[in-house]
Amino acid sequence: MRGAPLEMPDGNGRGRLLPRALGLLSLGLGGAAVAAPSQVSRLIGVDDSVLARTVVLRAIGARELLPVPGALASRRPAGWVWLRVAGDVLDLILLVRALRQRRGVRRRRVAATLAAVAGITAVDLLAAVHSGRIAGVRRRTLRASATVTINRPADEVYRFWRDFENLPRFMYHLESVRSDGDGRSHWIARAPGGRRVEWDAELVEENLSETITWRSVRGARVPNAGRVRFTRAAGGRGTEVRVELAYAPPGGAVGRTVAKLLGAEPGQQIRDDLRRFKQVIETGEVVRSDGSPAGLATSQQVLQRPARPQGDGSRDRSGDGRKRR
Structure with missing residues (x-):
């Protein structure tokens, strides 16, 4: 069972909540301007203009309705929200012109409308920037998955993985994981170039002996998420473990390339970990030889030599008893 796609931080429903709310606002405002332009023009103080009542407000309403489908339904609403921002700027320009031409009660109505539209513009701009940031994370996200069959019962394998503090025992890029309770944990990883990266993570889903899903909390320097599934292997051969990981290295496409050159390609890494x-x-314990002490990273591959048991550097394994020169 593959289940739903693994969601990155801020890539879930909460990240789309504000664009959807703005889509509903556009639907209400645009529908009112198209269906009842006379009432709207009186409310905002431009009812003395025949052109505003008959043409301009309907055109503004139609423009307001344009981003509604994308803001409500799209998984990538950033472009649609920026369309709202552009429309807001146009509305502000028209309202400033109307303010200069009105007097008395109408001027006060236009001023109140101008203040309301300015507030909506600020919210639209915030939503557009936030949606753009989420889209940027998606574009640079690296994903990988791998499966291994382990000759142990699912509940035993599950319990070992569920204690996240065990993960650095076999995930060599992790320096430590500290469980803080309530499904929260603090992770420290070794990054390319000898750097360290830290983040906090939260448990998203947990089905006993079946599934564990976690992700970094908002604001992590390297947004990431992971899921591991435990299923009974065919023929009673233990437990099949399937791991899915996703993370967004900093630096966009350049960061992706550098990570791969330094041996951090996620598919290779997850296979080594499993x-x-x-x-x-x-x-x-982890069985290793000095020929490949730390997996298949590029930096290790360059330094590798034919494998021998660790610590036995004095004799050739060919059986002739001669020392290697």
Whole structure:
């Protein structure tokens, strides 16, 4: 069972809540301007203008309705919200012109409308920037998945992974994970170039012995999310573990390229992690040789030599007993 796609932080329904609310606002305002322009023109103080009542307000209403489908239904509403911002700017220009031409009660109505539209513009701008940031995270997100079969019952494998503090035992890019309670945890990872990256994560979904899903909290320097599923392997051969990871390295396309050159390609990394996880669960330790002490990272590949048991650097394994020169 594959289930729903793994959601990155801010990529869930909460990240689309504000654009949808603005879409509903556009629907109400645009519908009113198209269906009842005379009443709207009187409310905002431009009812002395025949052109405003008959043409301008209907045109503004039609423009207001234009971004409604995208703001309400699109998974990437940033462009539609920016369309609202552009319309807001046009409305402000028209209202400033109307304010200069009105006197008395009509002027006060126009001024109140101008203040309301300015407030809506600020909210639209905030939503557009936020939606654009989410879209940027999606564009640079790296995703990977891998599966391994482990000769242990699902509940045992689940309990080991559920204690996130165990993860650095087989995920070598993790320096430490500290469980803070209430499903929150603090992670420290080794980044390319010898740097350290820290973030807080929250537990999103937990089905006993079946699924664990987590993601970094808002504001993490490297937004990330993960999911692991535990299913009974065919023929009673233990537990099939499927892991999905997603993260957005800083630096956009350049960051992605540098990460891969330095051996942080996510598909390769997750396969190494699962191989070590299987060894830890089944044997209690990670079996390594000095030929590949830390997996398949590029920096390790460059330095590799033919594998020998660790610590045995004095003899050739060919059996002739001669020392290697």
